[in-house]
Amino acid sequence: MNKTHILFITTQLPFPAKSGGTVKSWNYVQFLSQNYTLSVASLLKDDDEKHVQAFQKAINLEYFESEQSDIQRTPLNLIKSYFLSTSLNVFRNYSTNFKSKILPLAEKADVLLIDHYEVFQYVPANFKGKIVLHTHNAEFMLWRRMSELTNNPIKKIILKLEATRVGHYENLIFKKSDLVYSTPSDIDLYQKNRMNTQAHAITYHLGNDTLLDLPALEFHKTEKAITFIGTLSWEPNIDGICWFIENCWSTIQQKHPDCVLYIIGKSPDERIKTAARKQTQIIFTGFVENLDTYLQKTRAYIAPLRFGSGMKVKVLEGLYRGTPCVTTSVGAEGLKVRNGEEILISDEAQSFAKNCIALLEDKRLWNKLSSNARKVAKNEYKWVDLFQKMENSLQSLLKKK
Numbered sequence: 001m002n003k004t005h006i007l008f009i010t011t012q013l014p015f016p017a018k019s020g021g022t023v024k025s026w027n028y029v030q031f032l033s034q035n036y037t038l039s040v041a042s043l044l045k046d047d048d049e050k051h052v053q054a055f056q057k058a059i060n061l062e063y064f065e066s067e068q069s070d071i072q073r074t075p076l077n078l079i080k081s082y083f084l085s086t087s088l089n090v091f092r093n094y095s096t097n098f099k100s101k102i103l104p105l106a107e108k109a110d111v112l113l114i115d116h117y118e119v120f121q122y123v124p125a126n127f128k129g130k131i132v133l134h135t136h137n138a139e140f141m142l143w144r145r146m147s148e149l150t151n152n153p154i155k156k157i158i159l160k161l162e163a164t165r166v167g168h169y170e171n172l173i174f175k176k177s178d179l180v181y182s183t184p185s186d187i188d189l190y191q192k193n194r195m196n197t198q199a200h201a202i203t204y205h206l207g208n209d210t211l212l213d214l215p216a217l218e219f220h221k222t223e224k225a226i227t228f229i230g231t232l233s234w235e236p237n238i239d240g241i242c243w244f245i246e247n248c249w250s251t252i253q254q255k256h257p258d259c260v261l262y263i264i265g266k267s268p269d270e271r272i273k274t275a276a277r278k279q280t281q282i283i284f285t286g287f288v289e290n291l292d293t294y295l296q297k298t299r300a301y302i303a304p305l306r307f308g309s310g311m312k313v314k315v316l317e318g319l320y321r322g323t324p325c326v327t328t329s330v331g332a333e334g335l336k337v338r339n340g341e342e343i344l345i346s347d348e349a350q351s352f353a354k355n356c357i358a359l360l361e362d363k364r365l366w367n368k369l370s371s372n373a374r375k376v377a378k379n380e381y382k383w384v385d386l387f388q389k390m391e392n393s394l395q396s397l398l399k400k401k
Contacts, residue, residue: 004398005037005062007109009102011093011116013048013066015055019231020313021136024205025115028134030059031387032113039063039109041102043093043119045070063105067098078158086121087165089139093118111398117166120173130397133177136205138186138309140167140193145307145330146235171195179397181390183310185334201393204334206381207313211320217296217370219363224259226252226356227298227323229291230314232268240304240328245275245282247349248304248356253281255357262298264288295321299366300359303327304352311335315343319377324369326355336380342372 014025032038039062044052049068056064071077071092081091093116102122106112113132114120117139123131140163147159174180174196181203182190190197228244230237241263252259259281263272266287276282288294295301301323303315311334318325319335319342326344339345344355359366 003035003037004110005039005108006032006111006113007039007041007102007105008032008113008115009041009119009122011043011118012045013042013051013055014115015051015058019234020205020207021116023207023313024136027206027383028115028387028390031383031391033060035391036111037062039065039105041065041098041105041122043067043069043095043098063108065098065101065105067095067101069093069095069098087169088162089118089166090121090169094121098122111394114177117170117173120176123176130178131176132179132394132397133173133181134203135170135180135182135186136310138170138182138189140164140170141186141189141309142236142307145309149239149306167193167195174199178400179393181393183334186310189309201390203390204381204386205311205313205316206383206386207316207320209320209377209382211292211295211317212374212378214292214321216374217322219299219366219370221296222299223297224256224360225262225294225298226259226300226302226360227262227264227294228302228304229264229294229317230303232263232265232272236305236308237265238269238271239306242271242275243306243349244302244304244352245272245279248353249279249282251350251353252356252360256360257281259360262294264291264294291317292321295323298323300356301325302356303331305331306347309333316377316381319343319373319381322370322374324359324366324373326352326359328352336376337373342369342376344369 008029010025014022014029017023017026044066078088081088099122106124106127109129111130111132112123115134116136143159143163143166147156150156177199180200182200183204184202187197187200228241261282262285264285268284301318303312305328308330312331315325315327315331328347329345332345337343346352346355
């Protein structure tokens with residue numbers, strides 16, 4: 001019997017898995033390739049082109065198509081998106097050439113699996129198979145939360161308008177999808193904003209769960225070190241680490257002048273470098289191949305996110321490894337964690353800094369959080385369990401006529 005043919009359409013090459021979104025996409029395409037006939041159509045961002053050959057060797061695909069995409073997030077492109085009556089990110093991910101490459105692949109597919117809302121625009125109008133949408137965030141809420149944080153009145157208006165445009169588009173494509181995978185917290189946000197969730201099924205955005213196989217960390221082997229890991233060009237990360245440096249770091253330094261802050265990730269945005277200027281205890285590591293070399297010596301792992309939505313892979317990585325984490329309510333969103341038990345949560349700068357200091361000093365608290373974090377990660381957030389649940393939802397859809 002012929003296998004169901006799935007065409008996976010995504011915004012960027014999911015290999016190597018170098019961000020929260022690509023970690024999920026890479027693990028998912030590997031799972032799909034083992035159970036279905038799989039083709040992938042991917043836009044290429046940044047240095048994706050140099051990884052295409054390795055990606056095709058690492059996975060069993062029927063067909064692969066790609067197209068370079070480098071439309072920037074600029075005021076001019078925002079204006080262009082208004083004229084085209086589409087949101088900025090949908091505009092930034094459009095390519096006529098890519099659309100022409102997808103059409104013949106779609107004709108061969110039984111299922112289109114749309115990875116990120118921005119590429120739903122490539123679903124052919126006459127497609128007769130099943131349409132599955134895999135969301136990574138409640139995107140409208142990301143824009144709305146950005147608008148709430150800015151004090152610039154013009155920027156606030158622009159961001160609010162973008163949140164509205166994105167929300168309308170998300171609701172529209174939900175209605176056109178036969179199945180929509182979203183995190184429970186995002187589904188809750190959609191429902192609270194009266195969006196259509198009839199086709200939704202639960203997914204999670206997980207991280208490297210093999211970290212659970214590593215030996216437990218030990219407080220006495222760590223340094224007075226605080227670590228931040230993330231894509232340093234992603235706006236929530238830029239905002240978060242700048243906020244931490246500008247509002248929390250001096251308080252920590254006053255109490256522990258020998259403490260260091262490791263910022264891990266390549267090509268940091270200029271705003272981060274400006275915030276860290278003249279701070280000798282802040283170390284930019286660049287890209288790190290083996291993150292565990294830093295996690296082993298980290299005493300406080302931070303995720304100071306002030307906007308975004310969905311589950312944060314960087315927070316899950318800390319749970320898997322048992323590196324005690326200080327985050328915000330946004331960073332802990334969607335996770336089955338309790339403040340003071342598996343994680344420390346604070347949205348105010350003073351208490352955020354105080355939580356970091358507590359982890360630098362309090363071995364008993366550190367050990368409790370480390371142990372509890374790994375327990376909840378092992379019980380709740382494993383790839384094999386997640387993909388089985390997603391597979392059940394997909395199989396139920398495929399059985400429908």
